[in-house]
Amino acid sequence: MTSITIAATDGSGRFAAYVAEPAGKPAGVVVLIQEIFGVNQAMRDIAAWVADLGFIAVVPDLFWRIEPGIDITDKTDAEWKRAFELFQAFDQAKGIEDLKATVGAARSMPGSNGKVATMGYCLGGRLAFMMAEQSDADANISYYGVGLDGLLGDLGKVTKPLVVHIADRDEYFPAEGRQKVVDAAKANPHVACYNYDADHAFARVKGIHWHGLSATIANGRSAEVLVKALG
DSSP states (O other): OEEEEEEOTTSSOEEEEEEEOOSSSSEEEEEEEOBTTBSOHHHHHHHHHHHHTTOEEEEEOTTTTTOTTOBOOSSSHHHHHHHHHHHHHOOHHHHHHHHHHHHHHHHHSTTEEEEEEEEEETHHHHHHHHHHHHSOOSEEEEESOSSGGGGGGGGGGOOSOEEEEEETTOTTSOHHHHHHHHHHHTTOTTEEEEEESSOTTTTSTTOTTOOHHHHHHHHHHHHHHHHHHHO
């Protein structure tokens, strides 16, 4: 487990990315996209799981333009307040730029086989959906992204596998919006939506809404897509 720095494409500086490496290489790379809590222990645990699957995991610090090194949890009211402040201050367009830079760097990093996928959670789930529409990543996986119904106009641009994991008890994404995503996805053979009888953040490792059955099923589906896309 190491870290790398990546140059922002707008020339504004460099940002850090946590890296977890598998036992064998060359390997495909999974760019993991953080929740609103930064690159915290939950994201590092997911990175360890991805490395155990045989992929290089890279977790960029997307809040670096606001405050580098954010690492908080979902356990206290103060941390939730800070997380939502960060979310409100976060520039999603700049986040996509930084993710594209991360994907580009991942293709040529030592040990990479040149294939890269993104996989994101919460805020990261929304950004993974956007990356499917706006980037050349080889696959994109979205866990309980919010407001995805507002992104459907570009769904036809998706030409690589996009997996959308939807929480049917998601308090942050109303049922009507979730159904719009499912309906729209039927028109694009590259997009697969899966629904789970669970709350938002059901796959957050040791999180307050962790749901083992849903997480296990969703993670299995994600692993299958990653193997097909990344080798």
